[in-house]
Amino acid sequence: MSHALSDWKTITVFLDDTAAGEAIADHAARLAHRCGAHLIGIHALPDYAAEHPASSFALGPQAVNEVIAEQETDERAESLAVRRRLESIAHRHGISGEMRIIRGAHTDQDLIAAARCCDLIVLDYPNPPGLPRNWPADRLLMESGGPMLIFPAARKITEFGRKILIAWNGSREARRAVRDALPFLCTAQSVTVLVVDPETTEHTFRESPGTDLARYLARHGAHADIAHLKSRGAPVGETILSSIGAHNADLVVLGAYSHPRLAEQIFGGTTRTLLARAPAPLFVSV
Secondary structure (H helix, E strand, C coil), X not given: CCCCHHHCCEEEEECCCCHHHHHHHHHHHHHHHHHXXXXXXXXXXXXXXXXXXXXXXXXXXXXXXXXXHHHHHHHHHHHHHHHHHHHHHHHHHCCCEEEEEECCCCHHHHHHHHHCCCCEEEEEECCCCCCCCCCCHHHHHHHHCCCEEXXXXXXXXXXXXXXXXXXXXXXXXXXXXXXXXXXXXCCCCXXXXXXXXXXXXXXXXXXXXXXXXXXXXXXXXXXXXXXXXXXXXXXXXXXXXHHHHHCCCCEEEEECCCCCCCCCCCCCHHHHHHHHHCCCCEEEEC
């Protein structure tokens, strides 16, 4: 069965009414246009008490009512601004879209439910607009169970998904990422399977590491070249970074966790290095 971007029917983006929210929503909308997908914007309203701790010292019925009224006014204004922003972006790109505002005591459950009912999540990093402060990107990735397209902050990105680099180490997470990324991989201009320190990867295979993955991709209609690099003692993330530049890659596919999670309670070292310094977005699965 062939894969195409049209396989993705629902794309979810987290945004707020800031320049960062505008930028990430625009990325998601352009992708939704390419896919012919429906775009869902999500914004979780912040905890008013946490944002304005002084309000918790309000005394007396009148003062409490004033705090509540101020909170409701702020929430209405924020919700309206974010809705208008998404509507404007969706109209500009000619796509269907809707805005969902999450608030109240069930924020966590509502976020999880929304994240699990889409094909792909798009968000900024390290401070995703629209997500509560206690919801880092890796928590959302773990809870959603689906792939995530992450745009590292402060990167000027115009095109993505044309030249793809797969960071392949033979792990379950890397395999899941490749499978989830097939719509991108099958429509890319070029795909490179990068194996760092191949002598330590897929050691049970008699063939060159990455060969079986390239054959798997070919059966899906994606031609992939194989590149082997030695880290020579340098961190794997640094080696991948150098390969991104060498191949002019505009998207990196990788599994977020490649080592025991007790040793990596959040994004692992390689993933963190790429998020901090990669010139291209990351397509990540667990």
